[in-house]
């Protein structure tokens with residue numbers, strides 16, 4: 819299986835990055851292939867709602883920025899992993915801009931290969947996931963009809979997750 823991991827954290831050595839590292843160790847054990855896209859390092863502008871993609875563009879976005887690379891990776895992926903810190907009860911703004919731009923690629927149909935989704939979340943306070951889970955269910959499971967492969971949450975403000983949490987994430991990756 820080919821997996822696209824979208825990293826919404828701007829911290830290069832932060833908790834999300836560590837979760838992704840452990841997850842990829844598990845994926846390697848299971849023999850999967852993956853791409854990690856550090857969304858905050860890219861130039862991805864917000865959706866203009868110009869509707870070009872749903873008309874003349876026939877699924878192509880009018881904005882030619884780094885989102886073009888993400889579209890390419892999404893076409894190849896069997897599974898999508900949304901990895902993000904919680905910022906004000908949701909995903910980071912940079913990741914939200916990227917996800918809003920899926921709008922183009924979903925027209926006229928979602929990428930054929932993409933059938934599964936999972937999420938890795940970290941928040942400073944416990945139980946801060948309701949906003950992210952609401953969109954996970956509404957957008958990816960219900961609207962896109964992707965299969966729910968699971969959600970892993972962790973709690974930490976400063977970078978530093980327990981070895982037990984990292985092992986849980988490794989095992990999750992290996993179980994796919």
Ligand SMILES: Cc1cc2nc3c(=O)[nH]c(=O)nc-3n(C[C@H](O)[C@H](O)[C@H](O)COP(=O)(O)O)c2cc1C
Pocket residue numbers: 827828829831832833834835902903904905906907908940941942943944946974975976977
């Ligand atoms: C702008 C901003 C907003 C945040 N909002 C929340 C929040 O609403 N709830 C929460 O529990 N933590 C919040 N946090 C804390 C982060 O989720 C937490 O520090 C997380 O570990 C950061 O992940 P990272 O190391 O991968 O960047 C916020 C942090 C920042 C910088």
